[in-house]
Amino acid sequence: xxxxxxxxxxxxxxxxxxxxxxxxxxxxxxxxxxxxxxxxxxxxxxxxxxxxxxxxxxxxxxxxxxxxxxxxxxxxxxxxxxxxxxxxxxxxxxxxxxxxxxxxxxxxxxxxxxxxxxxxxxxxxxxxxxxxxxxxxxxxxxxxxxxxxxxxxxxxxxxxxxxxxxxxxxxxxxxxxxxxxxxxxxxxxxxxxxxxxxxxxxxxxxxxxxxxxxxxxxxxxxxxxxxxxxxxxxxxxxxxxxxxxxxxxxxxxxxxxxxxxxxxxxxxxxxxxxxxxxxxxxxxxxxxxxxxxxxxxxxxxxxxxxxxxxxxxxxxxxxxxxxxxxxxxxxxxxxxxxxxxxxxxxxxxxxxxxxxxxxxxxxxxxxxxxxxxxxxxxxxxxxxxxxxxxxxxxxxxxxxxxxxxxxxxxxxxxx
Amino acid sequence: xxxxxxxxxxxxxxxxxxxxxxxxxxxxxxxxxxxxxxxxxxxxxxxxxxxxxxxxxxxxxxxxxxxxxxxxxxxxxxxxxxxxxxxxxxxxxxxxxxxxxxxxxxxxxxxxxxxxxxxxxxxxxxxxxxxxxxxxxxxxxxxxxxxxxxxxxxxxxxxxxxxxxxxxxxxxxxxxxxxxxxxxxxxxxxxxxxxxxxxxxxxxxxxxxxxxxxxxxxxxxxxxxxxxxxxxxxxxxxxxxxxxxxxxxxxxxxxxxxxxxxxxxxxxxxxxxxxxxxxxxxxxxxxxxxxxxxxxxxxxxxxxxxxxxxxxxxxxxxxxxxxxxxxxxxxxxxxxxxxxxxxxxxxxxxxxxxxxxxxxxxxxxxxxxxxxxxxxxxxxxxxxxxxxxxxxxxxxxxxxxxxxxxxxxxxxxxxxxxxxxx
Numbered sequence: 110x111x112x113x114x115x116x117x118x119x120x121x122x123x124x125x126x127x128x129x130x131x132x133x134x135x136x137x138x139x140x141x142x143x144x145x146x147x148x149x150x151x152x153x154x155x156x157x158x159x160x161x162x163x164x165x166x167x168x169x170x171x172x173x174x175x176x177x178x179x180x181x182x183x184x185x186x187x188x189x190x191x192x193x194x195x196x197x198x199x200x201x202x203x204x205x206x207x208x209x210x211x212x213x214x215x216x217x218x219x220x221x222x223x224x225x226x227x228x229x230x231x232x233x234x235x236x237x238x239x240x241x242x243x244x245x246x247x248x249x250x251x252x253x254x255x256x257x258x259x260x261x262x263x264x265x266x267x268x269x270x271x272x273x274x275x276x277x278x279x280x281x282x283x284x285x286x287x288x289x290x291x292x293x294x295x296x297x298x299x300x301x302x303x304x305x306x307x308x309x310x311x312x313x314x315x316x317x318x319x320x321x322x323x324x325x326x327x328x329x330x331x332x333x334x335x336x337x338x339x340x341x342x343x344x345x346x347x348x349x350x351x352x353x354x355x356x357x358x359x360x361x362x363x364x365x366x367x368x369x370x371x372x373x374x375x376x377x378x379x380x381x382x383x384x385x386x387x388x389x390x391x392x393x394x395x396x397x398x399x400x401x402x403x404x405x406x407x408x409x410x411x412x413x414x415x416x417x418x419x420x421x422x423x424x425x426x427x428x429x430x431x432x433x434x435x436x437x438x439x440x441x442x443x444x445x446x447x448x449x450x451x452x453x454x455x456x457x458x459x460x461x462x463x464x465x466x467x468x469x470x471x472x473x474x475x476x477x478x479x480x481x482x483x484x485x486x487x488x489x490x491x492x493x494x495x496x497x498x499x500x501x502x503x504x505x506x507x508x509x510x511x512x513x514x515x516x517x518x519x520x521x522x523x524x
Numbered sequence: 525x526x527x528x529x530x531x532x533x534x535x536x537x538x539x540x541x542x543x544x545x546x547x548x549x550x551x552x553x554x555x556x557x558x559x560x561x562x563x564x565x566x567x568x569x570x571x572x573x574x575x576x577x578x579x580x581x582x583x584x585x586x587x588x589x590x591x592x593x594x595x596x597x598x599x600x601x602x603x604x605x606x607x608x609x610x611x612x613x614x615x616x617x618x619x620x621x622x623x624x625x626x627x628x629x630x631x632x633x634x635x636x637x638x639x640x641x642x643x644x645x646x647x648x649x650x651x652x653x654x655x656x657x658x659x660x661x662x663x664x665x666x667x668x669x670x671x672x673x674x675x676x677x678x679x680x681x682x683x684x685x686x687x688x689x690x691x692x693x694x695x696x697x698x699x700x701x702x703x704x705x706x707x708x709x710x711x712x713x714x715x716x717x718x719x720x721x722x723x724x725x726x727x728x729x730x731x732x733x734x735x736x737x738x739x740x741x742x743x744x745x746x747x748x749x750x751x752x753x754x755x756x757x758x759x760x761x762x763x764x765x766x767x768x769x770x771x772x773x774x775x776x777x778x779x780x781x782x783x784x785x786x787x788x789x790x791x792x793x794x795x796x797x798x799x800x801x802x803x804x805x806x807x808x809x810x811x812x813x814x815x816x817x818x819x820x821x822x823x824x825x826x827x828x829x830x831x832x833x834x835x836x837x838x839x840x841x842x843x844x845x846x847x848x849x850x851x852x853x854x855x856x857x858x859x860x861x862x863x864x865x866x867x868x869x870x871x872x873x874x875x876x877x878x879x880x881x882x883x884x885x886x887x888x889x890x891x892x893x894x895x896x897x898x899x900x901x902x903x904x905x906x907x908x909x910x911x912x913x914x915x916x917x918x919x920x921x922x923x924x925x926x927x928x929x930x931x932x933x934x935x936x937x938x939x940x941x942x943x944x945x946x
Contacts, residue, residue, distance in 0.1 A: 112727075112731075114723040114724070114726060114727045115723070115726070115727075117730065134719070138723055155773060156772035156773055157771070157772050157773065158751060158755045158758075158759065158761070158772075160758055160759070161758075161759060162759065170751050170754045170755055170758060170759075171751050171772055173754060174750065174751045174754050221901065239873050240873065240876065240877050240899075242876070243872070243873045243876035243877065244872045244873055244876065245852075245872065245873035246873075248852050248857075248859070248873075249852065249855065249856070249857040250857055250859065251775075251793040251795060251857050253768060253770075253778065253779075253791050253793045253857075254791055254793055254857050254858065254859040255859075256791075257780065257789075257790070257791035257859040257860065257861045257862065258791075258859035258860065258862050258871075259862070259867075260862055260863070260864060260867055261704075261705075261706075261708075262780065262789075262791065262861045263861045263862060263863050263864075264704070264705030264706045265693060265702055265703070265704055265705040265706075266702050266705065267694075267695075267699070267702055274786075274787070275787050277695065277699075278767075278768065278779065278780035278781075278782070278789055278861075279780050279789055279861045280693055280694055280695070280702045280767065280768060280780075281693075281768050281780075281791070282689065282692060282693035282702075282703075282704060282708070283692050283693065283750075283765070283766070283771055284689075284692055284748070284749060284750030284751070284752070284771075285750055286708070286748065289712070289748050290711075290712070291897075293712065293715040293716075293719070294715065294896070294897055294898060295898065296719060297548055297552075297715060297718050297719055297722060297898070298552075298896075298898035298900070298905075300719070300722040300723060300726055301527045301528060301549075301552040301553075301722060301905070302527055302900070302903070303726055304527050304528060304531075304552075304722065304725055304726050304729065305525070305526075305527025305528070305553075305903055306527075307726070307729045307730070308527070308529075308530075309525070311902065312902075313527075313900055313901060313902050313903060314900070314901040314902075315898050315899065315900050315901070316898070316899040317897055317898050317899070318873075318877055318897060318899075320873060320874070321874060321877050321879050321897035322897040324867055324871075324874055324879060324897075325879060325894045325895070325896075325897055326708075326711045326712075327706050327711075327864075328540065328680075328706035328707050328710055328711065329599060329706065330706065330863070330864035331602075331864045331867065331868060331894060332573065332598045332599045332601075332602045333573055333598075333599075333864065334863075334864035334865050334868050335598060335602075335868060335880075335891065335892055336573035336574070336575060336598030336599075336891070337572075337573040337598075338865075339573075340863060340864070340865060341705075341863075341864065343705045344705065345700065345702060345703070346681075346690065346700070346701060346702065346703040347681070347703070347705070348681075348705060348706055348707070349705035349706060357681075358700055358701070358703070360700070366691075366700055366701060367685075368681060368682075368685045368690070368703075370679055370681050370682060373679070431673075434673070434676040434677070435675065435676065437676075437677050439677065439678075439679055439681070439682050441681075441682045441685040441686050442685065442686065443685045443690050443691050443701055443703075444685065444686055444687070444688050444691060445688055445691055445752070445756075445762055445763045446687065446688030446689075446691070446692065446746070446749035446750075446752040446753050446756075446763060447688075447752060447753050447755075447756035447757070447762065447763065448688070449686070449687065449688065449746055449753075450753065450756070450757070453671075453672055454667065454668075454671040454672045454673045455671075455743075455746070457670055457671045457672065458668055458670055458671050458738075458743070460743055460746060461753070473754060473757040473758050474753060474754070474756075474757035475753070475754060475757070476746055476747055476749065476753050476754075478743065478747075479716050479719075479743050479744040479746075479747035480668075480716060480720050480737060480738070480739045480740065480743055480744070481668055481670060481737070481738040481739070481740075481743070482720065482723075482724075482735065482737045482738070483736075483738070484733070484735035484736070484737075485723070485724075485727060485735065
């Protein structure tokens with residue numbers, strides 16, 4: 110089997126759903142990730158959806174998705190007997206991901222100074238809601254609140270009414286993107302620190318405030334404000350910019366939607382007009398706007414919109430986008446995520462992976478690799494740990510406890 | 525010291541989905557050298573807003589001059605901060621010979637061309653590897669090289685549409701998808717561009733081996749669709765939008781509520797009884813809140829339409845930031861839907877975190893640039909990179925790269941300039 114990028118890296122993950130996606134990235138890149146959960150199991154095990162819609166901490170699809178490839182142990186980190194065990198685990202780790210409530214580690218006597226004493230080579234990665242200090246330090250947040258304060262929501266939603274006012278709220282795109290955004294950047298920082306350590310051998314502490322990570326991840330709204338002091342306006346399915354742009358999303362014959370990205374280059378516009386004409390919907394465009402220089406302004410937009418609406422409305426959502434895309438037109442089906450499972454392109458690239466669930470005797474399709482690296486393949490699996498699944502393996506083999514000690518810890522509610 | 529000091533990247537990327545990747549490595553200390561040519565400029569160099577006069581492509585120019593005013597785009601300045609830039613005509617065989625000399629002294633080559641461009645230039649991985657055996661080559665194309673769609677182009681909105689991210693955002697049917705009001709997959713594409721380069725650099729330092737990586741903008745997009753694929757695979761359930769409502773655990777009220785002012789909204793997420801009780805107190809214990817329809821979390825979730833209406837009636841005349849402060853003080857998760865102006869001009873927390881840092885540009889002066897959101901305790905890491913500057917002007921580092929790095933004489937460089945190569 111080919112080697113993984115991070116096959117020599119050991120990661121310890123403490124905390125909740127804020128940092129789980131980062132641990133998942135480490136596992137995908139081949140690191141050995143141990144997730145430490147409280148004795149009853151991590152709170153994210155209560156997140157739905159569930160296997161056959163039956164709530165069960167070992168059957169949360171949320172937990173499966175964000176913890177695939179990790180090993181799991183239980184430990185009540187607040188118990189007095191836990192500290193020595195935790196210290197041993199930290200001493201044997203390269204990276205510690207901490208998304209516990211602020212100051213928890215310091216409260217356990219494990220602040221950065223103490224951690225460095227235990228393991229001077231440790232990369233200590235902390236995901237904080239708003240940072241470790243500052244006026245909003247103790248604000249409470251959820252995915253929705255981060256997407257509000259960080260800016261994505263004010264860019265996303267529906268067109269205003271003709272008078273410019275909005276009768277729909279800003280929209281937070283669903284699926285935990287605040288955590289995706291923060292964990293992607295936290296992972297970047299951690300690998301950077303690991304590379305630095307290859308040179309100088311020293312550990313590092315990195316704080317990633319989720320609010321800041323989200324706030325820097327929008328696209329043009331901030332530069333537009335900085336350089337021209339103008340606001341942007343949210344619009345259905347297209348960029349929030351300073352003016353209202355032509356419609357870009359159209360209903361297809363089967364009641365679904367397709368999109369078209371307009372006005373990228375004159376070459377694309379010409380290709381689009383040719384394409385619409387070939388399909389029988391571009392005659393008016395072709396006649397009225399022969400001269401490429403005339404292809405601008407509201408009249409052109411309205412004419413193009415009519416042709417697009419008619420053409421898209423005449424075909425099913427999957428029917429003609431490939432043909433258009435093959436002519437380098439930015440035309441795409443608006444798919445449901447699961448519709449990609451049967452696409453030959455992703456099958457060839459092994460974008461999805463089958464993961465076995467021996468406890469159920471079943472195998473399921475998971476989203477697999479974010480990229481194709483054949484020399485160091487991405488890993489998807491084994492499936493997420495059941496509660497305390499690796500307690501024996503880790504407490505006994507790795508930490509050298511005997512069976513009696515493990516049973517005592519269990520009886521005391523420590524693990 | 526910066527963690528990536530000594531790592532050199534040849535940056536053949538475009539726009540944000542590509543260009544943002546090397547930017548992040550610059551912040552970590554790498555040296556990214558943008559390779560540009562005047563006849564086929566990155567569209568961001570020509571993208572508003574500009575500082576001062578706009579670029580004018582139609583203006584007559586000398587055969588060896590770039591178009592006027594191509595160093596003045598604010599967006600380009602933000603996305604390419606910390607990088608170096610050289611001019612090099614890769615479409616000429618002689619330009620490609622110069623490129624090969626650069627490969628010999630670099631660690632990473634990254635491009636975001638459509639899939640065949642580099643191969644057509646005779647610069648596929650095998651060729652790069654024969655020049656520098658441990659080279660890392662990341663081809664960050666739209667759809668990926670392997671597969672049936674490798675010739676298709678992609679922008680953020682295309683990646684979002686195909687992956688399902690667009691369909692996942694918005695109010696329930698009969699509303700259409702709202703999608704994303706920006707190219708989410710531009711920054712997110714850039715994150716994976718950075719991630720793959722970093723993983724390959726780590727691996728190379730450990731094993732001495734370089735590699736080719738077939739990256740894309742589409743696959744990270746699929747990677748970010750959360751639990752929807754699994755829900756289908758396990759439960760055969762198709763994705764359905766539900767606006768701003770909570771999807772993983774019962775939570776209500778949970779949404780954006782209108783406040784005083786033009787298009788002002790506050791997001792409120794009540795996830796527990798404790799938070800509900802605190803909200804009711806802040807609302808002044810209205811009679812409706814005691815109604816059994818809102819007596820438990822399950823009841824509030826079941827009656828969300830009515831609940832949202834009533835909460836909205838309470839928020840509508842309130843100043844949003846004062847309300848945010850008050851609710852947070854009471855322990856209720858709440859936050860204003862902030863605009864760019866809010867974040868730049870007033871957000872005290874972002875200011876405290878130094879999220880914008882002043883960086884100098886040779887032509888347009890010093891501007892605030894978005895800093896990376898990771899705070900290192902030991903290493904020096906910020907968006908100025910080792911050069912401590914904003915984005916490069918076209919060809920700004922020709923002297924350094926051709927003179928210092930490649931050791932070309934002034935006469936040699938003048939000859940290449942005359943031939944339209946640099």
